[in-house]
Amino acid sequence: MLDTASEIFSSLDPLPVVRVSHASELEPHFSSKRPFIVRGLVRDWPLVQAGLKSGKAARDYLLDKAEDRPFAVNMGSEEFDGRLFYRDDMSMNIQMGKAKLPLIFERIDKVEHDEKPPIIYLSSVSTKNYFKGLDEENNVDLGDHAARPSIWIGTKSRIAAHNDFPDNLACVAVGRRRFTLFPPDQFKNLYIGPIDNTPAGRAISMVDFHKPDFDQYPKFKQALENGFVAELEPGDAIHIPSMWWHHVEGLEPFNVLINYWWRDTARFLGGPQNALNHAMLSIRDLPDDEKAHWREQFEHYVFTNGPEVTDHIPEHGRGVLAPMTAQSAGKIRAFLIKMLNNE
Secondary structure (H helix, E strand, C coil), rough: CCCCCHHHHCCCCECCCCCCCCHHHHHHHCCCCCCCCEECCCCCCHHHHHHCCCCCHHHHHHHHCCCCEEEEEEEECCHHCCEECCCCCCCCEEEEEEHHHHHHHHHHHHCCCCCCCCCEEEEEEHHHEEEECCCHHCCCCCCCCEEEEEEEEEECEEEEECCCEEEEEEEEEEECEEEEECCHHHHHCCEEEECCCCCCCCCCCCCCCCCCCCCCCCCHHHHCCEEEEECCCCCCCEEEEECCCEEEEEECCEEEEEEEEECCCCCCCCHHHHHHHHHHHHHHCCCCHHHHHHHHHHHHHHHHCCCCHHCCCCCCHCCCCHHHHHHHHHHHHHHHHHHHHHH
C-alpha cells in the first residue's frame, strides 16, 4: 500500500534522459511524442548561475530586468502547504492580485525561509513583455518552432495534474522541481475536476498526490502504474508533449522556471477545448438516439475524414470540407459567432 508521498513517487518509473550538445539536436526526440529530460541544457544561463548563489541573487537579477509595470500574482495561506487548489466549497484557495515585482519580491524575502511559507506564485508571465533582455540572455533556440516563452516564479508550490494543448519544453532556472507525468489516455484514472472552474484555465486532477484517498479515487492506482517521475535540478529541462498530464512541484523556498510552448499546427486552427465546450452545450444532453447520430457525424467529418467525405463534391465547391486554410477558418469562426449570438 502506498501511504506516503515518498512511497508514491519512488514507485513511479523515471523519465528517460537524452543527451545533446545543443538544443538543435532535440528535434528527433520531440518527434517521438514522448516525454524526456535533458540534464544541464540551460546551466550556463545567467539566471541559473545567479540562482546557484542564492534565491536573493536570482531575484536581484530578475529585478534588474523587470519592466516597471504591475505583475499578476497568486497568493494563498500557508495552511495549504503550497497546493493551489479548491476550498471545500469549490472556490479557489488563492487570490489573484497585481503588484510591481519589487513589492512581490520584498514579500518573498520575508517568508522565503519560513517553515510553512504562504503561496506567492507568478504564473505564465511573458518574458518578452515583462522583462528587458531576460529572453535574450536566457534562451533556448528551438529553430522553426514558433515557441512562446514564459516565466514561472514562486515559493514552494504544488500544481495539480493538468494537461496543455501545446508542446512544452520547461527549463528549471532556480530551485528544484518534481514533475509527475501520465499519458493522455490516463485522464479517466486521474479524476478530473470541472472544466469551467479551474485555477488557470485547464481542468485539474482532484487527487492530492501527497495524500491520495484511494477509497475515493480507486482508479488512481491504475494511473500510478502508468506514471513517470522526474526531479530536476537548476539547468535541467523537461519536454512535456501535447496533452500529457503533469503534476508540478516547486521544491525549494524559491523557484523559477522558464518554459516554451509551441504548436506545430497552423495558428489559424481553433483550440479543441472550445469544440468540447460547444459539444457539451449542443450535444451532451440530447436524447441517446440523437447523440448516436451526431457521434457518427463527428466520426465521419472529423475523426476519419476520409475521401468519402469529399470525393463526390466538385473540388471548387467543397468549402470547409476542403483542407483548412486561414480563409476558411475565418469563415467558420464568423459563422459560429453569428449562430451563437442568435441562440
